[in-house]
Amino acid sequence: MHGRVKVKAPAEIQAERAREERALAAKFTADLDKAWSKRSNQCFDEEALKLTGRILLQNADYQTIWNFRREIILHWKDHGLPKKVPEPVKLDNCDDQKQDLVISGDAIGDNNQNNDGVSGASILEMEKVYMEELKFTSSCLIKHPKSYGTWYHRRYIILLMQNPPFKEEIQACDHFLDLDERNFHCWDYRRFICNCGKIDPQNELQFTQRKIAQNFSNFSSFYYRSSLLTMAHQEKILNINDVWNSEYETVSNAIFVDPNDQSPWFYHKWLLAVDQLINYQHSKPDSFIHKIVFDKSNGRMIYQFHKPLRRPPFIESSFTTDDDQNVTLTNIEWKKIEPLSSYIWYHQIGNYSIKQVNFNFEGKDFAINLNNLDSESNLKISIVSEMPRTNTSNPESKLDENKLRNLNLLLELEPDNKWINLTLALIKGGPDETAFNKLIAVDNLRCNYYNDQKSKQIWESHVKDNQLNPRLTLNDRHLTCLYFTNNLTHLRYLDLSNNDFLKISKSFNTLILLETLIMDKNKISMVDKDFEMLSLKKLSIKNNCIKNFNLIEPVKNCPLLQILDVTGNNIDQKETSILPSSLEIVI
Known part of the structure; x- marks a missing residue:
């Protein structure tokens, strides 16, 4: 039996771990008690900073302790440094790659006198303190890479510094994103650093291109790239028209590699939105x-x-x-x-x-x-001026026949893929009810969204043909919501019977001239509290799902309303007193 390593039984291991955890908990509680005591007594010394450091290394999401740590730093800034400042935090059992993430800083001096003789710490002294804080947050982030409080504190320190190390911070972001390419906290912080440090967007575009090449599924890279391209176009660093086709080719390759991955599809949708915006600008009316x-x-x-x-x-x-x-x-x-x-x-x-x-x-x-x-x-x-064209059927659209052919080819290969079906349904010029019905069949969890999008296309097709006619009837179309109300302001009469509306929303308020609204045989159970139609005289909501008058009380906000028809609803007739006595209610 000699020479063999003694293997502990599982019960012994669990007992030992429990003792260690109790010891850590006791130490953590003791540190917390000391920290609260020092904060209560306004004691902002070296020990207070050490206490917050130990606590935050164990629990980096303790926001109140981060606040105390910032109070200590601001006190030093205004009243001078203590005689001795804590040594940089060192990580135990940390590999070399992670240790490299910790930004090095020089030791902080003992002098607490400003160069100009005032009691606060000098700028140079505080810059060293801030560098140590960056190093400390790196230590916390290695153990807690998605800690909101830690990332916020790092931003706070950068904003306090006179000469922030922007280049080193970008390198730290590179390392953290190598460890976890989807750490959205780090992506947000990187954008913050680039904005503060005026980092060249071309360098960042190259970085996102590398990240996308490494993994097409990295949505954060796609999102950051869309933000960079938008900013660069607005600041005239580049013209998004010049790079649109190359961007589309990149995302198209990603889509064909994995048609079920949502990340490239979202970027694809953004590119189509950019194309529509370009078309809008080309067809922008002379007058507003x-x-x-x-x-x-x-x-x-x-x-x-x-x-x-x-x-x-x-x-x-x-x-x-x-x-x-x-x-x-x-x-x-x-x-x-x-x-x-x-x-x-x-x-x-x-x-x-x-x-x-x-x-x-x-x-x-x-x-x-x-x-x-x-x-x-x-x-x-x-x-005065026509509404601009925004659909992808515009002849100036960059989504040419070849790109559409490739999308249809993908649909043949993946007939039940919701992303390709949704994309083709949205980019077609007219309403495609068959496509949306298919989407509801393959992805029923999002049936409400698909029904709303189908309604939007139906409304768009009728808006084009109804610029001057004051009457509009849309029955039996399974409409679920109201769209393009800004193009329907001339209506006097609107009939939306036999559809699937669940409520009368405040979006109807835009129909400023509407006098008669017919919404019979829908699924309406309530009226929005902000419902207020300026010219409405008659509202018919027969054969819906209204249970009592309290749910439709906001109709009293319509100043000219004369007739309210609620025939066919299972409604309590005794509650009519909550509505104006001048209103004729048909039950």
Whole structure:
């Protein structure tokens, strides 16, 4: 039996581990008690820093201890260093690669007197303290690489430094990402360092290219690359048009390598969005004004813009009436649909019949002739500039026939792949209900999302054909939500019966001229608390899932509502008192 190593029984090992853990817990608790005592007594000495160091090496997510550590450092900055500062933290049982992550710094001197004679520590002394803090956070990150508190403290120290070691920090990020290429804390910190240190984005683009080549599944690399390309394009470092095709080729290769990997698909979706934005800029309207509507019934002028405005568009305008009177409005009292920025602004104009509107917007004079009055809707509508084209069927799109052919080839190889099915469904010019129904079959967990996207395409196709018609009917289309409301502001009548709406949302508020809303035979159970339609007179929600009037009480926010039809709902008739007495309720 001699010469053999004694092997401990499992029970002995567990007992020994339990003793070690109890000892560590006792020491940890004792350090915490001392730390709280020192903080209570405003004692910011060397021992306090050591205590926080020991605690954080064991539990790097103890945010209050990080706060105490920052208080100590700020106290030294304002009142001078203690006589002796702790030695750099050394890691036990650490391999050479990880030890290299710890940034080296010179020993901190004992002098606590500034060069200018004041009591605070000198800049040079504090820079050494900050370097030791970077070294300490590296020690914590080796044991706790995804600690929010540690990464935040590292950022905090960088912001305190006069001359942060940006180059060394980038190298530290390289090492940490070699250990875990998906550590999003490190990716965020890298972006922070690059922004603070004005790191050349071309170098970072090369770095992300290397990371993507190493692993196509690294979503963090793709995301960082999209951020870099956007920033570089905005700052005119490069033109994203010049690199779009090469970027698409890279992600296309990744998609064909593993069609089920979501990371390259998200980057693919971003590239398509960039292509649409380019198309939008090419077809950008000359004017920011899309449409002007004169509502004779309510004496109201409505202006719709291509971009949301936070402030009123102008304070003075003039108009010509049908009998050739010239009227000037000053100090216009504007109102808007949204509480902050709004695409739609309107104001009262009085008892006039308008044929021309004149105003100055963004330094340009406009004289807009309104169309003839529609006798049914009592509206005059003028389209100032068409909505820009944004779909990928645009002839200027970079998604050419060859790229589409490759996507369709992938669909033949992977007919049940949700990513390729979704991509092709989204880039087609018109609604593809068959494709979305297939997606619901293969990926039922996201059926609500697919139904919403299908609804969006249906709305888009009808918006194009309904620029001036004040009536719109969309029945039996399985619609689940309302889209493109900014293009439907001229509607007086909207029928959405036999669809799949679950509620009446505040998005209907944008339909500022709508007087009749029919939503019979849906699945509506409630009305949003912010629901408030300015012109609505009749709301029909027959044969839905409404249980009581409390759930549709917000309809009282509509100032002109006269008729509420709730026939066919299993609703308690005794609760009608919560609605205005002037409202005619059909039960």
